[in-house]
Amino acid sequence: MAALRLMRALQRADWRVEAADDGAAGTAPGNVCDSDGDARGNVIDAGGGAVDPRGSVDARGSAIDASGGTVAALLARHGQPESAVRWLWEPLCLAALNTPTTQADAQLFAHVLRDSLAGSRAASDLLLPRADLSALWPDAAAALCDMRYGVTVRSVEPSAEGVRLDGEHYDAAILAVPPANAARLLGAALHAEATRTAVVPTRPLSSSTFSGTFSGTSTGTSGDLAARLAGFEYSPIATLNLRLAAPWRLPLPMMMLREDPARSHDGQWLFDRAALAGEPSRGELSVVVSAAARLADRLARDGRDASVAPLVDQVREQASRGGLAPLPAIAHAELLVDKRATFLATPGLARPGNATPWPTLCLAGDWTDTGYPAVLEGAVRSGQRAAALIAASR
Numbered sequence: 001m002a003a004l005r006l007m008r009a010l011q012r013a014d015w016r017v018e019a020a021d022d023g024a025a026g027t028a029p030g031n032v033c034d035s036d037g038d039a040r041g042n043v044i045d046a047g048g049g050a051v052d053p054r055g056s057v058d059a060r061g062s063a064i065d066a067s068g069g070t071v072a073a074l075l076a077r078h079g080q081p082e083s084a085v086r087w088l089w090e091p092l093c094l095a096a097l098n099t100p101t102t103q104a105d106a107q108l109f110a111h112v113l114r115d116s117l118a119g120s121r122a123a124s125d126l127l128l129p130r131a132d133l134s135a136l137w138p139d140a141a142a143a144l145c146d147m148r149y150g151v152t153v154r155s156v157e158p159s160a161e162g163v164r165l166d167g168e169h170y171d172a173a174i175l176a177v178p179p180a181n182a183a184r185l186l187g188a189a190l191h192a193e194a195t196r197t198a199v200v201p202t203r204p205l206s207s208s209t210f211s212g213t214f215s216g217t218s219t220g221t222s223g224d225l226a227a228r229l230a231g232f233e234y235s236p237i238a239t240l241n242l243r244l245a246a247p248w249r250l251p252l253p254m255m256m257l258r259e260d261p262a263r264s265h266d267g268q269w270l271f272d273r274a275a276l277a278g279e280p281s282r283g284e285l286s287v288v289v290s291a292a293a294r295l296a297d298r299l300a301r302d303g304r305d306a307s308v309a310p311l312v313d314q315v316r317e318q319a320s321r322g323g324l325a326p327l328p329a330i331a332h333a334e335l336l337v338d339k340r341a342t343f344l345a346t347p348g349l350a351r352p353g354n355a356t357p358w359p360t361l362c363l364a365g366d367w368t369d370t371g372y373p374a375v376l377e378g379a380v381r382s383g384q385r386a387a388a389l390i391a392a393s394r
């Protein structure tokens, strides 16, 4: 298996991480092993020759024995050197699963590696949108259908005949809200269904009832669905947006930062937002922190200024070590912490499928049982599955 072979190569080789400076690297996570890495970026070097993971992987899919364990346990089992863990596996795991390696589900990680490192070169391209995400996708999708913006759905009443949303009848519906919201909206219906089926036993519906082609989408009973919706824990992502008093450029649009928890230097990636937006006359940066539980706690305990200052200090220090121009004064700082950015992708998490006990109602979202962590790819696949299930049931 691809990831396994890469791990074996890393285990054998005398790995070291090369960086032109002491603090930062410029390559994208998917390309850190790329043999084309330039002087400003990190190249993971195996005893004199940079290793291209494409040479050590194949596309046969995931055969890695990762079931049931964490990514940290998997890496330890395959004897990964500290440098490979720190500079390759941990950043990849945080970027993909938003979950620390010590907690992250190795099986989901293996799926990501299978579809990225074991895919074509383009499968691990890092795509940085110049437009905001709304302009990129939802606005384009909205142009193809009737949208009602700013409306919060308060009640969902599914039945064999259709679904009533806030009292309005629809033939079918896809509920594409986060799991806690789905649990709230379906609570009464799931409870009623559980009571009904307890009195009159019925065969639990499964997604195979509708198509028979999707794996990992078992419905279970209403009680099982309610338990799965309630079973998620969440992991924060933090973004610090900085407006600088003068223009300032990174050599590349993004730079890896060196974390130092003891000094609250939690930043992992630094983005040159002004350059990405094509506005080089401005100075705008973003510092991104995945699995940001520590930073979220500090923000709650010590307040905004005490949380922003160490991150700015980290950027200033590592930019200086990297030989970049001194960072101008900070004109404005905005720290956004999304406490429930993604679900915590831990081993054994039982994620619901797309189907529900009602053939008229399906679930969609990155948190359904997609085989992927909480990423856009999973959300898209989930939406497609839900639509196919609804179409097949009609």
Ligand SMILES: Cc1cc2nc3c(=O)[nH]c(=O)nc-3n(C[C@H](O)[C@H](O)[C@H](O)COP(=O)(O)OP(=O)(O)OC[C@H]3O[C@@H](n4cnc5c(N)ncnc54)[C@H](O)[C@@H]3O)c2cc1C
Pocket (backbone or CB within 6 Å): 151, 152, 153, 154, 176, 177, 178, 181, 237, 238, 338, 340, 341, 342, 364, 365, 366, 367, 374, 375, 376, 377, 379
């Ligand atoms: C800071 C951050 C950075 C991320 N970065 C990346 C990344 O780089 N790459 C990547 O692949 N993924 C990333 N993700 C994850 C990605 O955003 C999610 O995987 C994706 O948005 C999930 O889509 P979804 O449709 O499942 O859910 P969501 O995007 O959460 O959509 C659910 C929608 O339901 C709405 N809603 C909830 N309740 C109701 C109600 N009662 N009535 C009406 N509407 C309701 C919500 O307002 C929301 O708009 C990031 C997430 C965060 C928070």
